[in-house]
Amino acid sequence: MSAPNDEEKEDLLLACRYGDLQDVQQFIAQFGAEILASIQDDNANTVLHMACANGHLDILQYLLPIVPLSLISAQNTPKSTPLHWAALNAHLDIVQALVKYERGPGIDLIDIKNAAGRTPLGEAELAGWDEGAAWLVKMMNLDAGDGENKEGEDPEAGGAEDIAAQDIEVEIQDADGKIARMTIGGNQSS
Template sequence: MVTAAASSSPSKPTINPPPPTLDEDTIDDLLYFCRTGELSDLKETISGLSKSLNRYSLEIPAAAVDPYSGNTCLHMAAANNHVEVVEYILSLEPPPLATPVVHPEVSSSNSTAALPTGITSDGTSITIPPPYLHTLLNFPNESGNTPLHWACLNGHIQAVKVLVKAGADPGVLNAAGHDCVYEAEVNDKSNVVEWVLNFAEGLESGVGVVGDEDGEKEQKDNSDVLRDEGSRHEEGKEEEEAEGAPSGIAIEKLDIADKEPTIR
């Protein structure tokens, strides 16, 4: 499992150009629609604000960040498995002059036509997203968790696939130093663990961030990160099976049928 020293204050990427300023009630409404899956209300609100503020449509959900938790619209939709909401947000038009500010290896063009792609073992095509969308896809909340962390730890496999296909980075670490596979595994979401590890085999490129001894940040290819993790995962399963123990991490089984999805 990929881990790093815990950070009390995860670094925040810069959204460029800066999104518009929304009032607290509007932010609450947008986050609520994404959390509850009210797609028609979300579409109507984003469309109205886009026109009244004269901003590109993707800039509206980009502006809806909870000031205390750092949760975004994608966090809310992914945590609650509202796949249609996730797909709608990902389909919105980004501003044309966005430039990469987090991962310099990503093209500065908003056109995805010539961007590199990868193919997962199940045939899923992965496209590196435009910089603006790339930032939103991998935006951490105050705990360092991205929308993909939340979808994984809740076992929402369809939301995971949509996010990864759009370019969400499985190698991003949260404040505890955990990647999304770790969060899925400790929450007993084996279907998510297996899919993401299989995805790694077809991943052409991507960036995971690992802290070194000096506290510096270095880039590491996602395929290496996740392939290494996959090897350890398989070795652990073989050792447990040889000992007659059930595969996977032993955790207490909880009845979560009527509980809210885990969000942090």
């Protein structure tokens, strides 16, 4: 197989950004999947960054089984992962697909900090995306004991306690050291 030129690589990134699955599939048919790990834009954004930032679940599901696992947690120049971008842009299906991907890093993705010192949970909170923040908190291994979510469990599957009915206190520290506190849970009144 021949190697893609710079324009073809840029076209692939744009296809991932704009959700053109057919162009992504054509690129891989022509150049192979092995080249995907080395394709980045000027800010080190990968094919996964582009698909996740823009909410293209079909492209993400197509790429996950064929890219190296390291690409799932790859950090761009500002140290954001594809999960950071999905959280910042409020793409719940993308966030869930990344965290639940059976061969991937799982809940460890939630703990990766970008250059601003924020995790994907912090990005969701900063964006005011309560639904995503609550889901990420439910997935985290909080090590608090009885009734808490354990790694690998689906918090939406129920269990001994209804986790969704519990209030969870979250503290996020921004890059300036300021603390933001938030209560996430089903016991809040609107």
